[in-house]
Amino acid sequence: MSRNGRGRGAWRLGMLIAVGALAVAVAATAGQARKGQGGYTLGLSNTLVGNGWREGQLCAFKAQALASGKVDSLRIAHRATDTAGQISDIRAMISAGVDAIIINPSSPTALKPVAAQARARDIQVVFIDQYVSAPGVYNASNDQVAYGRLGAIWLFKKLGGKGNVVEMRGIAGVPADTDRHKGFQQALKAYPNIKVVKSVFTGWQFAPGAKQMLDILNSGTQVDGVWTSGIDYTVVDAFKTAGKPYVPVVGADNYGFVRQLKSRFPTFQGAAVTNPSSIGGVGAAQAIRLLDGQKAPKWIKLSPDVWTWPQDKASINKYARAGAPADASAQLQIPPWTTYTLKQYAACKGP
């Protein structure tokens, strides 16, 4: 059988090409000049796109970089990907020679090795939104356990410690969801007469969340209060669609929800637990401070506020702008860290 020449030929060809690729690549390795100290280059890595919160985080990051006046250019990896993809993005940023990387981590543990690689090259690393513990890195995050707990406590108190509650979670398996659920459970322990009649995952999507609420309401289940992981204003609307009286709802500081708090009072009452997406700006500010050689806290931990109408009229009025997208986070400024103007934020343009 002398007829397998084609197969061997193809294989030989493949090997040749592979070896050739390596050779050319080696030859192309030019000198690596470390870039000058003209200005900083910041990187942002984010793996979840498509919701207003993450878009707000990106805009805050860009606006803060611009407002600081110390940043020359940005490398932004704001795309839907998984942990492996995020690691790959971070490596690409290392190759691009950034001075600091701000990371919204997709996993609390998996990014440690690549963070160490960055630190070994003297690149500052700041994790935002979710806490990551690793040597030499900085954190800026909202306290998600507290987020779950504070909102739940408000709700349970509002119900007088007794009644049927629906828990509307986010995406199964995402750390923030797990942490919030943990907080919710902590609060639940103190209120034995609160019954969780339904616990559903909304996937952090507004339309399916509303559908689930409609189903629950139509099933005839007695619902006295709803805790949501931020899928809030469509849930409130679901009561209206179903023709049922409003019950207290806990949501996030989304514009849509905040506007409802204000405009539908007193028939509808709820609480917005702040989870500012401006954390992106905080991360940028923290990184710039580190690059400037100043000291910065290892962990900027933001405790959520609970806004209710009319008690927190001032905050709500400050942020509840009419034209803003309903799913964007309302709390735009986190003093003293963010220094951008609202206009810079709205423009969503970096340096």
Added chain:
Amino acid sequence: MTSATVTAHEYRGVPAWRRNLRLHGWTIGVWLVLLAMVPYWRSLSQQSFEFDIQALAIDALPLCFAAMAQAVVVISGGIDLSVGSLMGLMNVISAKHMIGMSFREAILFSLVILLLSALAGGFTGLVITFTRIPDIVVTLGMLFVWYGVGLWVMEIPGGGAPQQFYDLALGSIGSTQVPGAMVIVFAALVVLWLPIRWLRPGLSIYAVGSNRNAAYLSGIGVARTRVGAYMLGGVFAGLAGLALTATAGIGDPNSGSIYTLNSVAAVVLGGVSLLGGVGGLIGPIAAAYILTLSKTILLIRGTDPNYAAVYQGILIILVVVIGGLLSRKTHR
């Protein structure tokens, strides 16, 4: 030799170079494109060659295997929309159990994973051949099923594997600069694919994809071959899942989802015809590297990497359009 009136059908045949161009031209072209990208990439990068080539090899590892998994199935005339969720499932199973293991146990367990994923792929193939529902529908259903099972195995990302297991993918071979991740890909190609590629099982896969009827009349067990192709695809998906565990370091039930469509893209760019029977695995590997590298290049340049999605979409369409025009021209 009776050469009385034969002249009319003394068939001259197609010149060898044209045949080879048709068979291997695309693969060579894809590798040349990859080669052409390398100098540009290096000129942008601020890091050493070792770091960059390592990074590329590691980043592309899961996609390489996903593309190989998809390629085998597509060559057999099917399409597997469940590649991503199957690799996600294997990712969580491995990460859940390997975390406390020694290196030796982890390697043995990897074999169990490959067996499991082969069975899972075989199951998909069996459902397809048994019910005679089109591949795309069954694998669409299996996409949900494997994802669901993955969530059941591990709801929250976590787990891990022994450090030496990570080092298999993250390290280099000995003291050379050859990245382990790249060696693994080619080793899998050599061990799993090439031995069967030119023997009856491999040829059967091509035959079934090329013309199912002719293959059946040639005496090939069509159903058996298709199930076999899905099993082999399953093995590669299992490797992709293990690659995710090694490169991401954890198990994540959601991690596989982006690989299904990317694997289709890599297969198309790699010269495998979606009609089946044409192409190989070497082309899709190059395509996987190209897709990974183009994203990296955009990011290093400071372009919004979402343009990568735009460019990738346009590129896939253009490649198929041009490929279609070329094949139409050379075909007659």
Added chain:
Amino acid sequence: MSGDETPLLAARDIAKQYGSVLALRSADLSISAGEIHALLGANGAGKSTLVKALSGVIRPDAGTITVSGTSVRPSSPRQAARLGLSPVFQDPALVPDLSVAHNLRLTGTSVEAVRANLASMGLQLDLRELVDDVPLPMLRMLDLARALAQDPQLLILDEITAALPSDLAERVFTVMRDWRERGRSVLFITHRLREVINTCDRATILRDGVNVATVVPQEGGEAEIVEIMLGPEAARAEERAAELTEQEAPVRAPVATATEAEVVLEADDLHLGSVRGISFALHPGEILGIAALEGQGQDELFEALAGQRKPERGEIRLRGKPLRARHPFDAIRRGMVLPGARCDVSRAGTSRRSRSPAGSHRVSRYSSATTPLEASTWARSGRCTVSFASWPRMGQRSSSSAPS
């Protein structure tokens, strides 16, 4: 020939039903060792179904098959080959995207034997060639060479000569005779009675799924065989038709010459694919027949006439004006209709389904559906009002015999 010894192959009461169509009612076939046996019958008589049952492509609903006295149930072509039954089907069983050598390896055939067989037929072929590149007659011969290489007891040839030029067909007959001399048998299916009378020892004739007779062809002659094949009445009708044409032919010829100035359709030096310089003229009231073996360019010619493909050179004129159709639509608008009969261009393989048996099944259904009348009605009205009267209703599925 036949004698009392156990026949090499005996099939009894074979029946097969597809959906509601009874393809074979009860067919018997007995082939002795060392004979060339013809299987005859009109279209739809069940010849192909019987061949498929013998070669394991389909499983008959009823009946028994014995090979040298042992009862067998071939369930796949492969198993049939093991029993010593090697078929050469109407469509070559060669995979288009693989090379010839790989096709041989796929079936576990010895390359040397195939090459020797080809050489003995005076043919040469580079086995690295892709099957897709090899012309159809050559593929038939290759398929035959491959079947011979398996050294079968019974060689089954299903209309192998239909697509072969006469010299190649001659070589096939030589092979058949050689095979008989070696004491092996051949089952030969063809439409050409001349070939049967010249070559075959016995012939079994099928009609409507039942075998009606087994004859010795040399003794009966064509007329008798036709009568058995079609039944007495149909055969007489056929005869009358033949007489009529003969009578009318001389009458019609002058008509054509008289209106020579008026040409409806004219092809002038057409070049396209294997069509090399075809010219003809068609006059009003005339029926022009085009005779060719399978794959000799008639497909391309019809495609050009239908506006499906553009000729490389030459011109088609309709009533004197050139037809520059870029689409069948243009041709239909000008009053030229190709009633979809040639749409199963299986080797062109434009879509996955046109390659699969299920696809070709459906193709044949549509061929009859798109009648010239409908199409021309549509063309005249110029709007999309064509009524595909026999398109299946929604939700209706065709039976698919595709191996999964």
Added chain:
Amino acid sequence: MTAAPETVERESRLRALQRFLTDNPVVILVLVLVALFVVTEVVNRHQVGEPFVTWNQISTTLLVAAPLGMIAGGQTLVMLTGGVDLSVAYTATAAAFAISWQGTNGTLEGILAGLLVGVVIGLANGVGVGVFRVNPLVMTLGTSSVIFGLLSIYAGQAFEKRIPDVVTTLGRERFHTYLPANTLLWAAVAAVLVLGLSYTGYGRMLFAVGDNPLASRLAGVRVWQVLVAVYVLCGVLAALGGLLLVGFTNNPDLSLATSYLLPSVAAVVIGGTSILGGWGGYGGTILGVLILTVLGSLLTLLDAEEWERQVIYGSIIIVLTAIYARATRSD
């Protein structure tokens, strides 16, 4: 000289039933839908002691199903031609964004902009598939990648949005308590699709093209025009789906319609339209949409874990298609 094929005189009862189902595949789906309603009713009575099947619930089911019904409508047309459109979700999302951006200029502008987006994307798909013969899977995968990229780049930038009141009314209001506005629009579209597919030349050409493009072409059908038109229609229907969705949520976001992509394919497949093209229809798809919607409600009521939901969802696609294929296979 053709011998007439013999037809079988006597049919067994089973075969007769099979034949009936073959001609009326919709019957199976109706049975499944009714069964689902019954199971949900039983579950709900057991759990809460209240009936589930109320006018209110039926009305809500329709309200929730309408956007999917729109998107799956386009998907049905495309799948009848043997294609598949994976860009419907992002087309719907893009249309929603267009409506909310142009909504600041006026109601009509907003709606027209949304539909225009659908037309443009559909045109791109149609030209790719019909003229350049790109595999539909690859083509629509490519365009959806492009749309998604462009949306991610530009969606974050535009800050001022306004959803026209007509759109929100269409999206979530009900007339006479039980009649959702979006269902009226859906019913109108459904009537056009069902009647159009069976009674117009274009409808029949769709089946013809899906069944055998080459034969259709030889019969004088300009296949590429049919394909372009079908993808444009699909784009417009997806845009209408986006319109209803954005009316329902009152705010566009990038993931607005992503959860409708695979269900749109699933609904069509469950509805008995062949993914290979050539047979099926919108009637089945409507039932498929309703089945998926009721199934979702049932799983919510059952407090199903996310993994159970996914596994059941996947299994039902396979099992229903298998049952369907088995029942309608004539041999």
